[in-house]
Amino acid sequence: MLTQPRIQEILRLLDAQQRVKASDLAALLLVSEETIRRDFKYLESIGKLRRIHGGAIAPRSSEEQPLQVRSRLQTKAKTQIATCAAGFVQEGMAIFLDTGTTTFAMAQALTRFSRLRIVTNSLDIAQLVAQQSDNHVVVTPGDVRRNDNALIGPHTLEFSRQFHYDIAFMGIGGIDLELGFMDYEEPEAVLRRTLARHCVRSVILADYGKFGHRTFINTLPFSAVTTLVTNLPPPGDYRQRMEQEHVDILYP
Template identity: 30%
Template sequence: MELNHRQNQILATIRTEGEVQIDHLAEKFAVTTQTIRRDVNYLCEQGLARRVHGGVSLPASLTNTSYRYRSDVESTVKDQLAATLAACIPDGSTIMIGIGTTLARLAQHLLSKNTLRVITNNLQVAQILEANENIEIYIAGGQFRREHQDIMGSSAVSFFDGFEADIGICGCAAVTDRHFVMEHESIEADISKAIIRNSRKQWLVADARKWEQFAVVKVSPMKQFDKIFTNNQRLPKEFPLHLTAKAD
């Protein structure tokens, strides 16, 4: 289920400020404390926040939320971004696809391609593309993360280092105000870095919510990417943007 705008802003606030009191949030968003409590209750039910005395904070774990939950968030926007991205990939390309739910949606739109070679550590991508026998699939070995449906670890990084792709496609956990692409964990950032260095062209897909999120591990500056697929209409025009759908 998608979060509304205020719920996203509450998450952004607690990621920036840490523990936040209900009264402070009510004043900040000009609504009643009862309204904020309903929002907080929903965020806690989804595992995105936890209640503390008189307020709310981040969950004890700072790792990424589950694949199933993330796949439902901003699902329409993610599908639009995936369709736009897929249309830019020529038949016969060799592509690297990283982690994330938007990239799993990309796989659905790649099924109509005549030929492709796909190198990935994203299990959902591999399972979807298996339906097209004209698509070659190479999948990493390593640590299986059940909750994220991907393969991680040093062996997965080495796997990507064994190829050179026409296009490397990355998602991300967040983008900073200084336009730096971020991930929650070092093992996730290492995968994206491997894709970037082993591809002749680097593409990023990031819905507008990524500019409201917080993550601690740097991947690369946005300027390193040759194409950026987003619905964030507020980015500087010097970036190679492929815009789709308007942000809320």
């Protein structure tokens, strides 16, 4: 659908103007406003725009895409990452899985185990593991964030810091050469800092596209993380920096 001339023209105008109106596009492209609204809905679902009343605007680079969009991106890479990371896991371990599409893939990889104690702040991960394996699942308390079914807030942090985990598997918003691991929102950043202090092995799961992607919040310096699992060899300058900070790097 992205190759359709109408869709391409909408994207061209959005790139040039940063904001477009459905009525103007309908008149220009000789279609109904309902057709344009359907185009907007499709383009929003793949992260190309954000719908607003009467039109659409370009997505902000500092804004994380919705979970339903991210879940359709880099699916092969996420599966590869999860398969690699599962090599750290042994029956009987206590594991934390935070919320995200790559940690959801990790949860799928862990369903082949049966005697893990898995703590998570993701309702989706909890449901998956509970329904598809015999592992023991513990869900943190917290406020439900509707766009991704994550549990966040002070109750989540208070509960999470009560335990000591063999491994904490964490997603991340971006990886910057100077600033380290970064996030879009404070709840994720604060939880990940907490988890890094309460585990034997802290594992960041990140596809290659996260390298060089600077987001809003400085979450963790490289030195605070024991392991990075990705799907391709990191760029040379990142690999050198992480080796200096004693970060283990794993990829297929």
